[in-house]
Amino acid sequence: MDENLLIERAREGDREAFGQLVSRHRDAVYRFAVRWLADPDQALDVAQDVFVRAFDGLKGYRGDSRFRTWLFSITLNAARSVARKHKRRGEVRLNTGAEFPDIRTPPDAKAARADAYARAAAELSELPEKQRGAVTLRIYEGLSFKEIGEIIGCSEGSARVNYHHGIQKLRETLT
């Protein structure tokens, strides 16, 4: 079914239509949240919260941006809140290779690869918020800088600069 029609129906309180929207976008929302937070449990909580907020906020969605872009804006706000809450509590996130799936390569190479992946995820999660948002949305979701700017709350040019600074830092730490 056409997405605009689903949105229209969900706006009128149609739960089935909203369920279909959730099914369509949950992977992308979870993916963005987990790349940003580097924590699957927190990311799942955020993804759920995003759709609950979206259901209530549908009346305010005017369709100026793509529906997914709008969801990513909510995701970023929710992820920021969760990150701040956990930071206040003084929790330390552990980025271990154990979170990643089994890789069918010899033990040594597998361990080295898992280490490299864990390091990459850790370095990404250490970037300042706007740079992390810009890099994540560009390299994993393939969004334009205009869309990224709408999500992270800056101009298209500033989104591009944040992406470049983020990539530069990652180049220095990962290579």
Place this chain on the structure above:
Amino acid sequence: MTGREVCDRMADLLPEFLAGRLSETDDTEVRKHLETCVECRNRANAVSLLQQTPIPQPDPDRWGGFVKGVVDEHDRRHKKERRMMTILTVVAVVVLIAVIAYLVAF
């Protein structure tokens, strides 16, 4: 275009290049540039590593019931809001009655 501007343009194109989504012309341009520019090659390696990094998987039980979980959580929050509204309304009515009673008595 200055050298810096060329490198910035390459960095813009890297995600699509690594995903094989560039046009033939852009793909050839990026390939040629990467052959000669160490800085951009290192950026490409970093972006490639990030793109290959697997997504940590969510709890399968929660993921399986995700849609239902969202709707249930939405209902739970609304019930809570309605309960709060009811309590506030009752408190407001009681206060109003008390004020009226006080004014009538004195």
